[in-house]
Amino acid sequence: MNRPTPSPVVVEYWCEAQCPDCRAALDDLRALRARYGDALEIQLRHFPLDKHAHAYAAAQAVEEAFAQGRGWPYLEAVLARAEELGERGEALLTEIAGELGVDAEEVDTALVDGRHLLVVDADQAEGRAIGVTGTPTYVVGGVRLDGGKSQDGLRERVEQLVDEALRG
Numbered sequence: 210m211n212r213p214t215p216s217p218v219v220v221e222y223w224c225e226a227q228c229p230d231c232r233a234a235l236d237d238l239r240a241l242r243a244r245y246g247d248a249l250e251i252q253l254r255h256f257p258l259d260k261h262a263h264a265y266a267a268a269q270a271v272e273e274a275f276a277q278g279r280g281w282p283y284l285e286a287v288l289a290r291a292e293e294l295g296e297r298g299e300a301l302l303t304e305i306a307g308e309l310g311v312d313a314e315e316v317d318t319a320l321v322d323g324r325h326l327l328v329v330d331a332d333q334a335e336g337r338a339i340g341v342t343g344t345p346t347y348v349v350g351g352v353r354l355d356g357g358k359s360q361d362g363l364r365e366r367v368e369q370l371v372d373e374a375l376r377g
Contacts, residue, residue, distance in 0.1 A: 217250040218374040220367060223336055223346040224284070225258050226267035227295060232288035234345040234356060237364040244368070248375060253284065255332040256344050263298050265329065270302040270316050272325035279311045350374050 222238060224231045238251055253271070257264035267287055274283030286305045287294060294301050299320060306313040319325055339348065343357020349370035356363045 215248070217248055218245070218349070218371045219250045219252055220371065221252050221254050221348040223254045223256045223332075223341050223344055223348070225256055225261060225264045225344040226271055226284060226287045227261035227264040227291050228258070228288070228344045229291050230356065230360065231345045232291055233360060234363075235285055235288060237360070237367070240364060241367065241371070245371060245375075249371060253280070254336065254348075255329045256336045256341050256346070257329065257333065258344065261295065263294050263302075266299050266320055267294060267302060268329045268332075269320055269323070269325040270299075270306070272328050273316045273319040274306065274309075274311045276319075276325075277311050277315065279309055282309055283311055 220241065222234070224234075241249060241251065253275075255268040255271070257268050271280060271284050271287065274280045283305065286309055287302065290301060290305065299317075302320070303313040303317045305311075306316040336346075340353055341355075343355060345356040345360070347354040347356065347363070347367055349367055350373070352370055354363055354366055354370075
């Protein structure tokens with residue numbers, strides 16, 4: 210008798226690629242992946258903030274990296290250099306792509322032709338609609354956890370919600 214494989218619990222990670230707090234949250238994401246493995250699906254959602262001039266372009270570049278199969282490593286590399294992104298702008302986005310084996314020319318073209326604008330705009334609109342005001346923010350089972358103000362205890366709260374969801 211084959212039992213159906215349970216669907217993974219989805220954690221929406223609302224992120225801004227120029228946000229130092231989102232960089233710090235990567236440790237929590239790694240710990241969650243290590244703890245839950247395939248029982249957890251972390252979905253990246255974009256929420257570029259107006260206070261960061263290059264966050265919107267960075268979100269589009271991240272989407273292009275995902276289209277090329279290198280989204281998470283690219284996002285992590287951009288977040289690792291968030292302050293530099295503030296200084297250097299879009300040139301850094303293509304530079305990081307080249308360093309990671311992502312087609313830098315395609316990243317540059319995607320920023321020009323706007324092929325990922327709809328995804329970023331839709332995420333941002335949905336985020337506003339559900340009350341996201343800062344990053345990182347997590348949504349687990351419809352519960353929104355705002356890490357933009359403080360990340361203290363956030364991973365523990367996410368784990369609580371995931372554990373509850375896995376118990377059914």
